[in-house]
Amino acid sequence: MIQADLFPIDKGEPVSGTSKTKVTAPSDMPSVIERLATSSSRPRYAFMVLNLIARAASESGEAGPYVVEEGKAVRLRDWLCDALSPMAQRDPRRIALIGRVRGELEEQGALPRDAKSAADAVELAVRLRVRASGRCNVSRAVSELVRAGLIRRHYQGWRVDHQNRGAQREAVYTLTPEALRSLRNCC
Template structure:
């Protein structure tokens, strides 16, 4: 009556379920980690490597700054944002840094909030990246002034490379490796 039929072929692209399962077991904030992986995949090259610089408008921004800025809307919602704005305003007022003009006042508060959110964002980002490295989904190194190096500092900036299942998040990378067809000799590229 029912025919078994042909088994479904795996889809080309990423096995999102496998990535989510990994994140659920290794990350303290799996949704945040998944957003981070997607953002890295968005700016990664065909080899899965992103950074140290990302083109933004007419200039270049460090990868970490770009990631923090891209995730900022997540931090600017709800009661925490209101509390932060109140705390920033009171801190600036206490230090005598608030102008009298209401428009300039809002601008100064907004700029200080952006700076504080970016600082907190970099801390959150570092924690999430460490979890992704430990999960085998990401590799990081630092690149810059002198040489590529595993440790930061010395005018070096982060480079993140997607590996394993996460590499398939990069658009254009298939889920099946390019295996040679029978009778075809695979030559190194």
């Protein structure tokens, strides 16, 4: 049983014994997390993607189609993949992929003899493969974020903005006002 006078429930009422300032409601981050937990198959990954999109977003909450990094414009989805790739450095599948790529490059005779150059070639090939699969993972997470009502997605491109991809169009993600407010307040 909860003693009611210890835990005030009315959000706008001052707590007895305190000043007349109103108790402010906390950020609505718990509601964002609850939405992700109910609508996403991988809520932690979706939250990381959402947080990165918020970091890349402008003041209006729009991110993409490109993110400028080190003076170069990088596609938003590629930037997200690269930002998330350190999460899998010790993953057994990543270690196995490195071994497979090294074996394939040796088989093709494309592996340089110099150890440093060989390591760089393997790292580049692994990064390209991880980025290709990572783009699919990011797209799946963004689709879940769209279903949860936290992001809107459209494609900006060559001639006309469009809801569908293709024809040299790149993804643009726009945070909903609720998600933008929650993520900007918490971090």
